[in-house]
Amino acid sequence: MKWSETLIPTLKEDPSEAEVSSHKLMVRAGMIRKLLSGAYSYLPLGTRVLNKVMAIVREEMNRAGAVEVYLPVLQPVELLEESGRVDVFGQDLIRFQDRHGRLMALGPTHEEVITYLVRNEINSYKQLPITFYQIQVKFRDEARPRFGVLRSKEFLMKDAYSFDVDEEGLSRSYEKMYHAYCRIFQRCGLDYIPVEADTGVMGGEVSHEFMVPSEIGEDYLVRCKGCSYSVNRERAEPAPLPPERDGQSALGGVQAVSTPKVTTIAQVSSFLGVTPKNMVKTLIYKAGGEAVAVLIRGDHEVNEARLARVLGQGVSLADAETIFNLTGAPVGFTGPVGLPIRVIADQAVSVLQNCVTGANKADTHLINVNPGRDFQINNVYNIRYVTQGDRCPRCGEELIISHGIEVGHVFKLGTKYSEAFNARFLDPQGRLRPILMGCYGIGINRIIAALIECSHDEGGIIWPPNIAPYKALVLPLNVKDKTAFQTALKVHDELEGAGIDTLLDDRDQRPGVKFKDADLIGIPFRVVLGRRFEEAGEVEVQCRQGGEKSFVTSQGVVAEIKRLLEKFRGLSHG
């Protein structure tokens, strides 16, 4: 392809709206342009990368035995009502009425649609197992689209759904997808980490997220320095903390102190001169109809997903009025002493001594409060988020917390949707049984953004050959030099002929402009025809990554690039 015959509008300056490098670079390299907040047009270069990623995904899905389908974007809202997910998606669901007044939604995902299909089409064990997949656009009306293509309202997703007769079958299907995902991310050149994950909105029991470590990631991953423990933040469970001191000798007597208008942990901490580690936050949650007190150390945060899990139901923070009615004090002065409701404590609270709590009285806190002596704990659980310094629950080594970009997620759903939709099959004994489901998602756009986030330098993007928009860029420095230009054309054609997709920069621009653009759009291998070609008939082949250069004759370019591709493949990104 000639540069002059496609559209690659590169920019010298960063777009003002972009914050993160992947977003800046995708815009500057002429890959994308914003249409509206959370929706981007892909220009030719961006589209080529999308297609390359999708081709890899298709190959690996097919290799894993999944079969491709194409489900409608348009979904009747009733379908999502059947599974109870209209409320789950809430505002994120894009809804409207068609001309007949029927409520429609733009698919945020497709569990319902596929299960509806399967309920009607699959009714025998002979048709199982089977895994369907599609690559298709999804819509979620994100409250706050961010980071360009990383979190948008409209995005491409590869979603797959497996259907099995029993748990073992489901596990086999799950494993297959898991391994296919590993191959996909590896082929895309991503350094990814699979982590155990919470199942969240999807329901089900087992789940893994595929994370790409990155400062800008909106998710957290928790890994152990010593063993293979790696989980996401919701799922992470710190090792229990040891008791602060032993014996009862050091226990002081409870004392009320006046703390006028001092409500937050930070304020109380500096007002009383105590560390947040020695304070207890008392949060009133509503779980079902019941109010419960949840105790958490001052420097910790409640993991609501875990709390909901241990309580077996959804939870939400109580409002100020409820708190006042229960405790007799405004928000900010709640404490466990004398509270007439169920008290749940995080493990870290249960080992505290002489701590500070609210007094259930306005403008007052209590000091020297001790669990067990001054108040009873009904249940002790691990309900806090892991913090820096926490230890691994498996081996006791230190845990590392870092940010990550979620590029894929796999779930064992079990029978959640098949039961909701009555998707059942007849087993060999003629019994009707629910189908076991798994679902598996990959964010196509996110793969691209995550890759750029991890693979760029000051000059621009550094593509791995597998997903680069073109593998090679032929760069005649002076297009008015007829011989050089003709040779460049020939080299381009030969590369294309050898199956190496190639871009020819045929623009009448200064060398500096061409080099800068070449670096920006990040094509892995660059073939330069310049002074050296005029003088000695040699062309220069250079790698974007590492900058390694070699000089060959124009006839030797194809072989040289094939050699470099081989070498690259051998290195890491098979």
Next chain:
RNA sequence: CGGGGCGUGGCGCAGCUUGGCUUAGCGCGCUUGCUUGGGGUGCAAGAGGUCAGCGGUUCAAAUCCGCUCGCCCCGACCA
């Protein structure tokens, strides 16, 4: 959805505080001609703007006031 910021040719910005010396300016990009040819060449001539929209104040509004819309950031939210 709460808090903050911004909106001026395709892109990045100045001008707004203190309304009128602006026929709205600068850099990049774009067009034409010449020049140059290994890291964003130089010169010259040009094209391109309802100053987000609506309403108000005023002799006079990009500039002051109000409303609306859009965009970005922080938070809440989020396969």
